[in-house]
Structure formats: structure tokens, C-alpha cells
Amino acid sequence: MISIDRTRLAELTERESAAFIAARPKSKAAYERAEHLFGRVPMTWMNKKSGAFPIYLDRAQGNRVWDIDGHEYIDFALGDTGSMAGHSHPAVVEAVQRRIGELGGLTTMLPTEDAEWVGAELSRRFKMDRWSFSLTATDANRWAIRLVRAITGKSKIVFHSYCYHGSVDESLVVVGPDGESMPRPGNVGAPVPVTETSRAAEYNDLPGLERALAHGDVAAVLIEPALTNIGIVLPEPGYLEGVRELTRKYDALLIIDETHTFSAGPGGMTTAYDIEPDLVVIGKAIGGGIPTGAYGLSAEFAERALARTDLDLVDMGGVGGTLAGNPLSVAAMRATLEQVLTDEAFATMIDTATYFTDGVNALFDRYDLPWAINQLGARAEYRFARPYPKNGTEAAAAADAELEDFLHLYLANRGIMLTPFHNMALMAPMTTRADVDAHHTVFEAAIKELVGA
Incomplete structure (x- = not known):
């Protein structure tokens, strides 16, 4: 299986970081002004970010989020489950x-x-x-x-x-x-x-x-x-x-x-x-x-x-x-x-998550990556290990912060938001297969750059 060139990963991350900063001057300024907040954020876990500063929220609706710099994101984080019903239903x-x-x-x-x-x-x-x-x-x-x-x-x-x-x-x-x-x-x-x-x-x-x-x-x-x-x-x-x-x-x-x-x-x-x-x-x-x-x-x-x-x-x-x-x-x-979050809604959400999982698996196979993805109903998450870890200690050992940050940055710079704490994608009732296809297109582009395909 293909291994990741760490020098190439660092170069790509540096490029994506620069693009992230340049495209979000209002978020950058808001973070720098936040001198009265512990860690410059309302809660310190908001500093779990792949960029130099958090993305600042302007508004959210359904499975879409807009930041104060005017960027729109397909939101697969959904408040790390808190907005599984979608934003402001x-x-x-x-x-x-x-x-x-x-x-x-x-x-x-x-x-x-x-x-x-x-x-x-x-x-x-x-x-x-x-x-x-x-x-x-x-x-x-x-x-x-x-x-x-x-x-x-x-x-x-x-x-x-x-x-x-x-x-x-x-x-x-x-x-x-x-x-x-x-x-x-x-x-x-x-x-x-x-x-x-x-x-x-x-x-x-x-x-x-x-x-x-x-x-x-x-x-x-x-x-x-x-x-x-x-x-x-x-x-x-x-x-x-x-x-x-x-x-x-x-x-x-x-x-x-x-x-x-x-x-x-x-x-x-x-x-x-x-x-x-x-x-x-x-x-x-x-x-x-x-x-x-x-x-x-x-x-x-x-x-x-x-x-x-x-x-x-x-x-x-x-x-x-x-x-x-x-x-x-x-x-x-x-x-x-x-x-x-009705019985009928869950059937749709789980079907969409299965489509997401199948597509990610296909990419892992196509590019011979030593990664795996698991699905639990309406949510799916990949880990940088194959086979997928069987317990928490194995899963913790499979973490790769540098690789995770690059992928999160690459996706965010192209309008896709994953959960900042991990590589989890959650489907809301209004998430569509077109939304999933958009993720897969960007995710494949990131993989190609990583492996030099």
C-alpha cells in the first residue's frame, strides 16, 4: 500500500494554510481581537482547528454554514452531532x-x-x-x-x-x-x-x-x-x-x-x-x-x-x-x-451515509491507501489504519495530526466542513447525494496531490 511522503505533506499543508489565511481576513481579525476570551474563544475546545484561527460563523441553515468572510460550506460536522437535525430546522x-x-x-x-x-x-x-x-x-x-x-x-x-x-x-x-x-x-x-x-x-x-x-x-x-x-x-x-x-x-x-x-x-x-x-x-x-x-x-x-x-x-x-x-x-x-429526527428521516440519513461510506472506500481502494472507514447509521469516519482499529488504544495510535490537518484544510478551502475533532461526517435529514459527491470530488483531489497521482 502507498505510504505518504511527509515532505510533500508538509509542503501541501503550508500551501493550504496560506490559502486559508488569505481567504479569511475577517475571521483572522476577529480572532486577534478576542483578548478577553480564555484562549481567544468562547470555549477552549474551539481551538481545535486545522488553520491558524477558527472559522467565524455568520449564519447556518440546514446542512450549510456561512462564515463572516462570505464562504459557504457543506456541513458534515453538524456541531459534532448537536445539529444532527440540521441547523435551525x-x-x-x-x-x-x-x-x-x-x-x-x-x-x-x-x-x-x-x-x-x-x-x-x-x-x-x-x-x-x-x-x-x-x-x-x-x-x-x-x-x-x-x-x-x-x-x-x-x-x-x-x-x-x-x-x-x-x-x-x-x-x-x-x-x-x-x-x-x-x-x-x-x-x-x-x-x-x-x-x-x-x-x-x-x-x-x-x-x-x-x-x-x-x-x-x-x-x-x-x-x-x-x-x-x-x-x-x-x-x-x-x-x-x-x-x-x-x-x-x-x-x-x-x-x-x-x-x-x-x-x-x-x-x-x-x-x-x-x-x-x-x-x-x-x-x-x-x-x-x-x-x-x-x-x-x-x-x-x-x-x-x-x-x-x-x-x-x-x-x-x-x-x-x-x-x-x-x-x-x-x-x-x-x-x-x-x-x-423521525423514523423516516433516519432511513434517509442512513442511506446517504452508506453512499458516503461506499464512495470513500472506493477511493481508498483506487489509490491503494492503508486507511479504512466505519459507518454507524448516519455517521461515518475514516481512520489512518487498515484494518480499522478494534479498540480505543489502537484507534488512538492510528491518529495522524499532520495528515488530518492537511485534509481538513484542503476540504475547508473548497467548501467542505468535517468535524474538527476527528474525521467524522454526519448526515442530516437534508443532506443529499449531491453533497456527498461534492465531498468525494474534493477528497479525491486531495488524495491525488498527496500520492502524486
């Missing part, structure tokens, strides 16, 4: 405008009738009986962890190495070179050593998971059913069934985080793979771009929690937030689930 905009204008009451600490509709719809999709809302999936994960610890009386949580559960402290744990759990590199200001709260097991490694559970002190296994922030690492046959069997064997609960794996279908991987969790967490996409998150509980677990009169589930017990479940977020969730 008319149904969501109408629901939000009605709540803001006609109805009023954005934060009241009072329930609305929409909340029960959303809970019932999430139950239909994800098989959990009771639901509680948050503002982010990170919060939902934190609160789920608190509940399982309280109910089980156990302290430890098990995660997959290189998983993604937002900024949950406990989740920043990986399997070290010696096979033991260790802090994930780069963890900022951990409140306690992460090995006091957590253990890690490699994805697709049932014996490793059993070793983590065998200590007898694990309250729950909290996992993405497929890894999604380190490439898309898919389960091998029988793996998810084995995870459920082991948690039951060692009397641990199973929490499934569907925040990214929701792309698998209307009920995420929980339904698509017939998983039987005790709790489900979801966020981002179900609000159509409005901040929201949720966690679902089985009826049995909910009854156990509510029966505990020693737990403060109403005031300062650590499960909740003043803005959680606010009328605006709930209205956006109802509109998104009822009118946008």
Missing part, C-alpha cells in the same frame, strides 16, 4: 419562537405538558420507563453516576479506554501499557486520582472487562455502545451481549450513553442492537441545537431510587439544576423528535 425554530414569544416563560422551574410527551417518545425509542432532563449529556452522565452509586452502595465506575462522555471526571481513564487503569493524558485538574473512582477496559475485550468487574466494587459500567470520539470503533459479534452478561454476573448496572451513537437509528444502538441497559443517557441532537440532555431509567431502578427516603432528590442532593428541563429546551426536544 423550521419545526424547531417555530417551537422555540412560540415559547419565547407567544407563550413566554423560558425558565420558571415549572413543568410543561410537552415534557411528558418527550418522556413517552424517548421511552418508545430507547426502552427506558422514566426520564429526567438536564442541559447537557455530561450533566446527565454525572447524575446517572451519582444515582447508581447511591443505590448500589458501590464506588467504582468502569469505562472503555478512550471513551467519550463529555467532561465527566470519572471517565478520563484509559488502559495503560501494563494493562492497568491510568489517568488519560491531558486530564485537567482532576479532583481525585481517577483510579480511585474508575477502572478502564479496552473495547471489544470481554476478559479485560471481567477483570475490572471481578473486584466486586463496581456500581456500573458506563459505555458508548460504539466508540465515537476516537474514530468509530464498532462492536465485534457478541460483544455487547457479553457486556450485559458480565454486568449481571457481577451485580453491576449498565449505563448506555447514546449521545453520539444516536446516529445508529431512531432508538440509537440500544434499539438497533437490542441492548438491555438499566439507564440510558442522551443529549445534543434531541434538542435540534438547543442545549439539552436526558437520562432514562428502568422502572425497577426508578422505583428503587424514589423509595430511598434518605436521598435528597428534590433540593441539594446533587441531582438536578435550576435550568434543567426548562420550557424552551423541552419544546425544542418535542419538535425535534416529533417532526425532524
Whole structure:
């Protein structure tokens, strides 16, 4: 297979960087003026960029984004899943405008009738009986962890190495070179050593998971059913069934985080793979771009929690937030689930993603590249390895920041936007095959320049 000439890669990246800077003077100036922002951006993760500065947003609609320099992009990032429904979908905009204008009451600490509709719809999709809302999936994960610890009386949580559960402290744990759990590199200001709260097991490694559970002190296994922030690492046959069997064997609960794996279908991987969790967490996409998150509980677990009169589930017990479940977020969730991310929409999105995946695979074969792509429903992501990595540590080792930056720059300079954190492409309901063809044309041009074809 063809290997990449690193000197040529550096030259091409330098050319694309210069073109990126020259074409975006307004974004460059805005970044340089941002002296009162930590890292010059509203959130430091916005500095995950391939160019010298972030692209500054002017407006977005559907699966299109325009920057303040007037460039239009076909958006395959979609807010890293947060806008999987598309930007400012008319149904969501109408629901939000009605709540803001006609109805009023954005934060009241009072329930609305929409909340029960959303809970019932999430139950239909994800098989959990009771639901509680948050503002982010990170919060939902934190609160789920608190509940399982309280109910089980156990302290430890098990995660997959290189998983993604937002900024949950406990989740920043990986399997070290010696096979033991260790802090994930780069963890900022951990409140306690992460090995006091957590253990890690490699994805697709049932014996490793059993070793983590065998200590007898694990309250729950909290996992993405497929890894999604380190490439898309898919389960091998029988793996998810084995995870459920082991948690039951060692009397641990199973929490499934569907925040990214929701792309698998209307009920995420929980339904698509017939998983039987005790709790489900979801966020981002179900609000159509409005901040929201949720966690679902089985009826049995909910009854156990509510029966505990020693737990403060109403005031300062650590499960909740003043803005959680606010009328605006709930209205956006109802509109998104009822009118946008429907069963029919997912069929179209998955078909488009399959077309994307097949086209990328064809390019890899045509140019004999040692790269591979995986698809999870409406999302697909390539990794600079073949075959595709089977666990998080392998996927992390297959990263190539220089190559990734070049490809992102090349695509952005020609009107194609991928997720800045990785090489993920997500299909919205309005993404077309023509949009995919546009990506493939530019992607092939980048490959040709890389390999000198």
C-alpha cells in the first residue's frame, strides 16, 4: 500500500494554510481581537482547528454554514452531532419562537405538558420507563453516576479506554501499557486520582472487562455502545451481549450513553442492537441545537431510587439544576423528535451515509491507501489504519495530526466542513447525494496531490 511522503505533506499543508489565511481576513481579525476570551474563544475546545484561527460563523441553515468572510460550506460536522437535525430546522425554530414569544416563560422551574410527551417518545425509542432532563449529556452522565452509586452502595465506575462522555471526571481513564487503569493524558485538574473512582477496559475485550468487574466494587459500567470520539470503533459479534452478561454476573448496572451513537437509528444502538441497559443517557441532537440532555431509567431502578427516603432528590442532593428541563429546551426536544429526527428521516440519513461510506472506500481502494472507514447509521469516519482499529488504544495510535490537518484544510478551502475533532461526517435529514459527491470530488483531489497521482 502507498505510504505518504511527509515532505510533500508538509509542503501541501503550508500551501493550504496560506490559502486559508488569505481567504479569511475577517475571521483572522476577529480572532486577534478576542483578548478577553480564555484562549481567544468562547470555549477552549474551539481551538481545535486545522488553520491558524477558527472559522467565524455568520449564519447556518440546514446542512450549510456561512462564515463572516462570505464562504459557504457543506456541513458534515453538524456541531459534532448537536445539529444532527440540521441547523435551525423550521419545526424547531417555530417551537422555540412560540415559547419565547407567544407563550413566554423560558425558565420558571415549572413543568410543561410537552415534557411528558418527550418522556413517552424517548421511552418508545430507547426502552427506558422514566426520564429526567438536564442541559447537557455530561450533566446527565454525572447524575446517572451519582444515582447508581447511591443505590448500589458501590464506588467504582468502569469505562472503555478512550471513551467519550463529555467532561465527566470519572471517565478520563484509559488502559495503560501494563494493562492497568491510568489517568488519560491531558486530564485537567482532576479532583481525585481517577483510579480511585474508575477502572478502564479496552473495547471489544470481554476478559479485560471481567477483570475490572471481578473486584466486586463496581456500581456500573458506563459505555458508548460504539466508540465515537476516537474514530468509530464498532462492536465485534457478541460483544455487547457479553457486556450485559458480565454486568449481571457481577451485580453491576449498565449505563448506555447514546449521545453520539444516536446516529445508529431512531432508538440509537440500544434499539438497533437490542441492548438491555438499566439507564440510558442522551443529549445534543434531541434538542435540534438547543442545549439539552436526558437520562432514562428502568422502572425497577426508578422505583428503587424514589423509595430511598434518605436521598435528597428534590433540593441539594446533587441531582438536578435550576435550568434543567426548562420550557424552551423541552419544546425544542418535542419538535425535534416529533417532526425532524423521525423514523423516516433516519432511513434517509442512513442511506446517504452508506453512499458516503461506499464512495470513500472506493477511493481508498483506487489509490491503494492503508486507511479504512466505519459507518454507524448516519455517521461515518475514516481512520489512518487498515484494518480499522478494534479498540480505543489502537484507534488512538492510528491518529495522524499532520495528515488530518492537511485534509481538513484542503476540504475547508473548497467548501467542505468535517468535524474538527476527528474525521467524522454526519448526515442530516437534508443532506443529499449531491453533497456527498461534492465531498468525494474534493477528497479525491486531495488524495491525488498527496500520492502524486
